[in-house]
Amino acid sequence: MEKRLLCLGYGYVARRLTRGLIADGWAVAGTFRSAGQAQALDAEAVEPVPWTQDGIDPAVFEDATAILVSTPPGDEICPAYAVAEAPTAAKARAIAWVGYLSSNGVYGDHGGDWVDESSPLHASTPRALNRVRAEAQWAAHCAAFALPLVIFRLPGIYGPGRSMLDSVRAGRAQRICKEGQVFSRMHVDDIAAALHASLDNPAAGELFNLADDEPAPPQDVVEFACNLLGAPPPPLVPFEDAALSEMARSFYLDSKRVSNALMKERLGVTLKYPTYREGLRAIFGSERDQ
Numbered sequence: 001m002e003k004r005l006l007c008l009g010y011g012y013v014a015r016r017l018t019r020g021l022i023a024d025g026w027a028v029a030g031t032f033r034s035a036g037q038a039q040a041l042d043a044e045a046v047e048p049v050p051w052t053q054d055g056i057d058p059a060v061f062e063d064a065t066a067i068l069v070s071t072p073p074g075d076e077i078c079p080a081y082a083v084a085e086a087p088t089a090a091k092a093r094a095i096a097w098v099g100y101l102s103s104n105g106v107y108g109d110h111g112g113d114w115v116d117e118s119s120p121l122h123a124s125t126p127r128a129l130n131r132v133r134a135e136a137q138w139a140a141h142c143a144a145f146a147l148p149l150v151i152f153r154l155p156g157i158y159g160p161g162r163s164m165l166d167s168v169r170a171g172r173a174q175r176i177c178k179e180g181q182v183f184s185r186m187h188v189d190d191i192a193a194a195l196h197a198s199l200d201n202p203a204a205g206e207l208f209n210l211a212d213d214e215p216a217p218p219q220d221v222v223e224f225a226c227n228l229l230g231a232p233p234p235p236l237v238p239f240e241d242a243a244l245s246e247m248a249r250s251f252y253l254d255s256k257r258v259s260n261a262l263m264k265e266r267l268g269v270t271l272k273y274p275t276y277r278e279g280l281r282a283i284f285g286s287e288r289d290q
Contacts, residue, residue, distance in 0.1 A: 002027055005199075006049070006064040008056075008080040009071035010041065012162060013101065013154075016192040017068070018046060021199070029060060051083070061087035066097040066199060073134035075126070081137050092145040097202040099195060100138050104153045104184060104209060106131050110256040112180045117153075117207045117262055125250050148202050152195065155211045155258055158276070159188030163283050164225035173226070175219040176252075178239035183218055183251075184211040184258035187273040187282075197267040204266040214275040215257040221276050228284045 003026045007014045010030030018028045022045055029047035032038045038048040049060050061067075067088065069080045088095060107115045108122025123129050135151055142149035158164065167173040194210050219236060226233040239252055263269055273279035 002063070003065055004029070004063050005066045005068060006060060007031065007046075007068045007070065008051075008084060009069065010037070010046070011070055012159070012188060013157065013191055013195075014068060014070050015044070016159070016188045017195050018044065020192060020196050022046075024196075029064075031056065055083045058087040058090075061091050064091070064095060066099070067095060068099045068101070068195070069138070070101040073130040075130060078134035078137055081134065081141065085141060088141070088147060089145045092147050095147055097199055098138070098142055098147050098149045099198065100135065100149065100151045102135050102151050102153045103128065103131050104155050104211070104256070104258050105254065106135065106153060107254070107256055107258075109254040112182055112255045112257065114257045114259050115209070116259040117209055125253065127247075127250070128254075149206060150198050150202065151207045152191075152198075153207070153209050153258075154191065155184035155186050157188055157191065158185055158279065160283050160286065162188075163280060164221050164276075165229060165280060165283055165287070168222070168225045168229055168231055173222050173234055174242060174244075175222045175234045175236050176239055176242045176244075177217070177219050177236050178252055178255075181217055181239070181252060181255050182215040182257055184215045184256070185221075185276060186210055186212045187279040190269070190271050190273055193272070194263055194267055194269050197269055201267070205262065208263045208267065209258050209260060210263060211258040211260045212271060212274055212276070212279075213260065216276060221280075224277060225280055228280060 005026055005028045007030040029049050030041050031049045031051040032041055033051055041048040071080045105128040106121050106123050107119055108124050121132055123132050138149055191210055223233045
């Protein structure tokens with residue numbers, strides 16, 4: 001039977017995952033909302049699936065053996081859940097894996113302490129509460145129809161074309177200091193490797209935190225990127241004085257260290273970029289080689 005992944009949402013993570021899957025013989029389909037996105041999917045050997053105001057043609061679920069959900073949740077219902085609820089229930093026996101990309105924002109603030117998959121959810125922002133609600137919608141649906149759901153709680157994502165190196169070059173980087181503040185992050189290729197490992201072994205687990213080995217203060221990452229580029233670091237600014245959008249400021253409400261121990265144990269993932277230093281060095285080196 002052909003292995004076929006349907007991506008509800010086709011963004012940065014899905015694109016990196018797809019490269020490895022196609023090389024392994026998978027067929028991949030991904031949703032799009034504009035003609036430009038459809039052309040990009042075609043160029044990557046991914047079948048374009050239109051997602052219009054009327055939704056998605058249920059027929060595209062017919063041959064799917066796996067489904068990846070990477071769309072942001074809505075205020076009341078996850079948009080991907082709304083279009084997938086009926087067709088996934090109808091084809092439940094043929095679907096071997098449903099991956100939902102959530103966020104470690106569901107844990108809320110833990111005062112810089114470590115969290116794992118058993119930690120309580122202290123989500124407080126509307127965005128994080130929507131994630132909690134979407135996780136619950138998918139979990140209830142998949143339990144009702146015996147669909148093998150795996151939830152991945154992602155950290156800050158970076159990689160080629162989307163890293164602190166780009167922010168420094170563009171003059172957007174701020175070295176903001178808030179005492180005790182740490183964030184977890186992960187290179188997109190390590191995220192893709194974890195998702196690929198779960199697809200290869202759907203029974204490995206139903207919930208995983210994805211993160212690298214070293215949660216770090218954001219100002220340290222800015223300084224390291226500046227050193228690589230030979231650029232002077234921006235001045236250190238207290239959080240209270242920083243010019244931030246409301247959304248950016250909301251990220252600083254939560255401080256926690258996210259454990260990746262279960263991911264390593266169950267999925268057997270060896271991180272290619274265990275900290276932001278290896279990740280940024282690799283991106284910088286590949287840029288110089290181009």
